[in-house]
Amino acid sequence: MIKLDRVSxxxxxxxxxxxxVSFDVNKGEFVFLVGPSGSxxxxxxxxxxxxEVATEGDVWVAGRNVTEMPASRVPFLRRSLGxxxxxxxxxxxxxxxxxVAFALEVIGKPRHVINEQVPFVLDLVGLADKSERFPNQLSxxxxxxxxxxxxxxxxxxxxxADEPTGNLDPATSxxxxxxxxxxxxxxxxxxxxxxxHRVVNAMRRRVVQLDRGVVVRDQERGVYE
Amino acid sequence: MLARIEYALRETWASFxxxxxxxxxxxxxxxxxxxxxxxxxxxxxxxxxxLVQWRGDVAMIVFVRSDASVEQVxxxxxxLRAAPSVIDVDKLRYLDKPESYAExxxxxxxxxxxxxxxxxETIPTQFKVVPLTQxxxxxxSLADQYRTLPGVEAVALAEDEFEVISTLSSFVRTVTLIxxxxxxxxxxxxxxxxIRTAMFARRREIEVMKLVGATNWFIRVPFMLEGLLQGLIGxxxxxxxxxxxxxxxxxGVAAFKPGTGISSLVVPSGYLSGVMIAVLLLGxxxxxxxxxxxxxxxxxx
Ligand SMILES: Nc1ncnc2c1ncn2[C@@H]1O[C@H](COP(=O)(O)OP(=O)(O)O)[C@@H](O)[C@H]1O
Ligand SMILES: [Mg+2]
Numbered sequence: 001m002i003k004l005d006r007v008s009x010x011x012x013x014x015x016x017x018x019x020x021v022s023f024d025v026n027k028g029e030f031v032f033l034v035g036p037s038g039s040x041x042x043x044x045x046x047x048x049x050x051x052e053v054a055t056e057g058d059v060w061v062a063g064r065n066v067t068e069m070p071a072s073r074v075p076f077l078r079r080s081l082g083x084x085x086x087x088x089x090x091x092x093x094x095x096x097x098x099x100v101a102f103a104l105e106v107i108g109k110p111r112h113v114i115n116e117q118v119p120f121v122l123d124l125v126g127l128a129d130k131s132e133r134f135p136n137q138l139s140x141x142x143x144x145x146x147x148x149x150x151x152x153x154x155x156x157x158x159x160x161a162d163e164p165t166g167n168l169d170p171a172t173s174x175x176x177x178x179x180x181x182x183x184x185x186x187x188x189x190x191x192x193x194x195x196x197h198r199v200v201n202a203m204r205r206r207v208v209q210l211d212r213g214v215v216v217r218d219q220e221r222g223v224y225e
Numbered sequence: 226m227l228a229r230i231e232y233a234l235r236e237t238w239a240s241f242x243x244x245x246x247x248x249x250x251x252x253x254x255x256x257x258x259x260x261x262x263x264x265x266x267x268x269x270x271x272x273x274x275x276l277v278q279w280r281g282d283v284a285m286i287v288f289v290r291s292d293a294s295v296e297q298v299x300x301x302x303x304x305l306r307a308a309p310s311v312i313d314v315d316k317l318r319y320l321d322k323p324e325s326y327a328e329x330x331x332x333x334x335x336x337x338x339x340x341x342x343x344x345x346e347t348i349p350t351q352f353k354v355v356p357l358t359q360x361x362x363x364x365x366s367l368a369d370q371y372r373t374l375p376g377v378e379a380v381a382l383a384e385d386e387f388e389v390i391s392t393l394s395s396f397v398r399t400v401t402l403i404x405x406x407x408x409x410x411x412x413x414x415x416x417x418x419x420i421r422t423a424m425f426a427r428r429r430e431i432e433v434m435k436l437v438g439a440t441n442w443f444i445r446v447p448f449m450l451e452g453l454l455q456g457l458i459g460x461x462x463x464x465x466x467x468x469x470x471x472x473x474x475x476x477g478v479a480a481f482k483p484g485t486g487i488s489s490l491v492v493p494s495g496y497l498s499g500v501m502i503a504v505l506l507l508g509x510x511x512x513x514x515x516x517x518x519x520x521x522x523x524x525x526x
Binding site for chain 1: 227228229232429430432433434435436437438439440441443444
């Protein structure tokens with residue numbers, strides 16, 4: 001589902017963010033990308049969603065070579081990905097329903113699909129009763145649920161989550177992890193960058209550890225060391 | 226497809242209202258620029274009526290009485306051709322009655338009184354003379370000589386009739402043309418700025434749109450429509466302005482004494498509608514240009 005082949009990314013002239021990274025992720029896997037701040041986790045996720053282009057090596061996502069993809073195809077790559085961020089990236093002037101609907105609207109989905117899918121995912125993330133609220137009327141955990149709903153509403157093959165629990169307390173984080181777990185259960189591949197020891201250790205899933213841009217560990221059912 | 230169109234229209238309208246001040250500035254400037262463009266065309270056309278008989282370096286017109294005999298016309302012709310060092314005989318042209326009548330229709334377009342007195346039978350025919358020399362005194366002395374020929378009704382010199390108007394016309398044309406060009410550029414700049422501001426105000430939305438896989442065209446279209454609409458509204462306003470200006474002018478001109486020449490400074494209605502359509506299209510074009518530049522440059526949020 002995801003394949004990195006000797007991937008390096010250099011920002012500007014000399015900021016080496018990741019260096020010679022290779023790994024494969026199968027369909028339906030749940031993978032933690034761990035490592036200290038600045039070790040290159042976000043850069044790897046951005047290479048997969050083509051927000052950045054690899055300086056060297058190839059990135060394959062859902063059977064497509066992302067590195068060599070022309071810019072005009074990138075929107076269609078993104079439609080097979082769901083992106084979740086630490087800061088939620090919700091639109092504050094739209095309701096919960098509208099935020100999720102927006103993701104379908106701007107890829108040209110007809111109204112009847114929107115009216116069917118949005119309530120369904122809002123129910124899935126447990127926010128069915130808050131669909132008319134605005135983001136600033138919600139807790140951080142609830143806002144992150146909205147952003148996960150938005151990422152999932154188009155049934156992506158892959159979820160890319162960059163520190164989704166970074167702004168949340170432990171109890172709320174647990175709820176978010178349970179949600180990502182159930183999304184993974186539907187067959188969606190999940191790739192999550194984090195430096196939160198507790199969530200990694202609680203889940204016992206595959207762990208890819210980075211240190212200064214280099215993979216130093218790739219372990220099934222791993223913990224955060 | 227319907228969902229996309231609905232989306233584009235809704236976003237365009239919302240953005241229009243959000244940036245009302247900037248939008249107004251852009252629309253008003255476009256309207257003024259386009260009004261000036263339209264006026265330039267109208268002035269140009271009006272002067273042309275007056276200058277049509279002098280087109281092609283004609284400096285002297287020898288009018289022949291409508292009752293002149295064939296021999297008299299032939300004599301005038303040969304007299305004109307007898308001065309090949311002063312007169313360009315290759316360019317010497319004789320307008321018969323139908324041709325002269327057609328030309329008069331244009332010259333006296335704003336002067337129905339004079340027009341009604343003319344018929345294809347009673348109209349004087351004419352020789353159009355292009356001189357080879359720049360020496361106006363020489364041309365003038367020739368004219369004095371031709372006035373005495375039998376059958377000649379009158380001899381008119383461009384110098385007497387149109388030098389002032391010609392200079393005035395080209396001055397006005399240059400000034401209005403430069404001003405309209407400058408204003409058009411300013412209008413494009415203002416539309417560009419409005420669209421850029423609209424895109425900046427919605428940068429978070431644009432960021433999310435790109436994230437979930439909206440195509441660049443999908444993101445761009447509402448903004449480009451917005452710019453197009455601004456230019457088009459400017460065009461509509463200036464159309465009304467062009468029409469009002471022309472009506473006021475035509476009415477004013479009608480008050481002048483017939484035969485003073487001023488009365489021919491009017492524009493036929495077919496030409497007026499042509500100018501109005503051109504101004505509308507030009508408005509749409511500047512809107513499209515301004516917003517296209519903005520949309521292509523500021524999409525990288
Ligand atoms: N857009 C950028 N321009 C320049 N340097 C960057 C950029 N993004 C990240 N970096 C650098 O690349 C390295 C890896 O950053 P990042 O991928 O954000 O790591 P992490 O997500 O693990 O904290 C850091 O040294 C960071 O300063
Ligand atoms: Mg990061």
